[in-house]
Amino acid sequence: MxxxxxxxxxxxxxxxxxxxxxxxxxxxxxxxxxxxxxxxxxxxxxxxxxxxxxxxxxxxxxxxxxxxxxxxxxxxxxxxxxxxxxxxxxxxxxxxxxxxxxxxxxxxxxxxxxxxxxxxxxxxxxxxxxxxxxxxxxxxxxxxxxxxxxxILGEEPLELRVKSFLKKSFPAASARPIKALLLDQSFLAGVGNIYADEALFKSGIHPQSRVRDLREPEQVRLLEAVKEVLRKGIRNNGTSFSDYRKPDGTEGSNQERLQVYGRGGEPCRSCRTILKKSLVAQRGTVHCPTCQGKKAARRHS
Ligand SMILES: [Zn+2]
Known part of the structure; x- marks a missing residue:
């Protein structure tokens, strides 16, 4: 999509x-x-x-x-x-x-x-x-x-000022998985399955983590990662996984640079662990059990 x-x-x-x-x-x-x-x-x-x-x-x-x-x-x-x-x-x-x-x-x-x-x-x-x-x-x-x-749309992620957004709009008590929140268009407008998986990998956060269990440094890291993976997607003219085309009919090139999305069963580009495919918030999700595991959370903090 x-x-x-x-x-x-x-x-x-x-x-x-x-x-x-x-x-x-x-x-x-x-x-x-x-x-x-x-x-x-x-x-x-x-x-x-x-x-x-x-x-x-x-x-x-x-x-x-x-x-x-x-x-x-x-x-x-x-x-x-x-x-x-x-x-x-x-x-x-x-x-x-x-x-x-x-x-x-x-x-x-x-x-x-x-x-x-x-x-x-x-x-x-x-x-x-x-x-x-x-x-x-x-x-x-x-x-x-x-x-x-x-x-009903939430804020534009590229225009986000992370600290004030967290204070104002982060549902800190929510028991939802963080991936479901990222896909919620009334939270951030424009993030979908590809960039949610990429941002969670980049920030070392497990897609199933409950929103309320994320501490502030993780929240900041995640939102900065969202901005970063979206900017990278734009620089590469988008991800042409199946149907997406630019207005001139040609493909974007971001699909060649994805870390996890669409790579379930392949080795993590960072640690070589086999990337795991699962279902989170009814959506196919790929994450690295090592880079996005509990140990990773401790390492980042
Ligand atoms: Zn890894």
Missing amino acids: PELPEVETIVRMLIPSVEGKRIEKAELRLGRMLLDMDPGNFSSALKGQGVSRILRRGKYIVIELADCSLVIHLGMTGQLTFSPADYVENAGFVRTVTGLEKPKGVHPVDKHTHLILWLENGERVLFRDPRTFGKIFLVPGRDWPRHPRLS
Whole structure:
């Protein structure tokens, strides 16, 4: 699933090609991707509107238009790509980490392409989502921060000032596993399974540790690690484990630099212990029993 670094990469790459352009036509090809609105009204609401700003909030992409905002969540497998005026379908294929073959550049329009925004001169923004867990909705004016799906989001991790955040927002008495808290979008917006596992490894904390058992130095270490793994993800243009693509259709490179996520059964890069796969908060989780064990906790303190 695309998380903060993937969505941030998409937004940063779309800005130069899409901001300031006008939407000539919006073609919604699968009505049920759209929330709270009759699909028939969607195209007319977008037609002719200029794109003033593109930004990210948590895992949401917000496209501010002249008199409304188009909000997109990529769900599990969503891709948002930009096909330029001179786009030619690239017949070349590449093999992905999971063994599937994918087109080399921007994916041609197919049955999984659910929204096409036609800009001037034949340029297009394509929203493709094979598993259709993605969401599209319109919010009047600039009111998107007050939309029920966005108003519940917690702080942006990259803007976090750790000490004051801990005082204000850390549920110190909670009995939940720390991994569940990291995945909670009302705690920190944008962290998902990949970066939660990476941050827990980096800070030497077991994913099952109860929130209330973490002492302040561990809390600080964890939040600093969250910021660090997210920044690294952005530097590497995101993690392309399966479906995630940059707006030009190519893959990010962070998957080659992951310490634990997706590496269950392989040796830890730090201590060679075999990494353990388990289920925490109903999500597949990988950790190192040595680096994230009880002894590790004592060593760090
Ligand atoms: Zn280890």
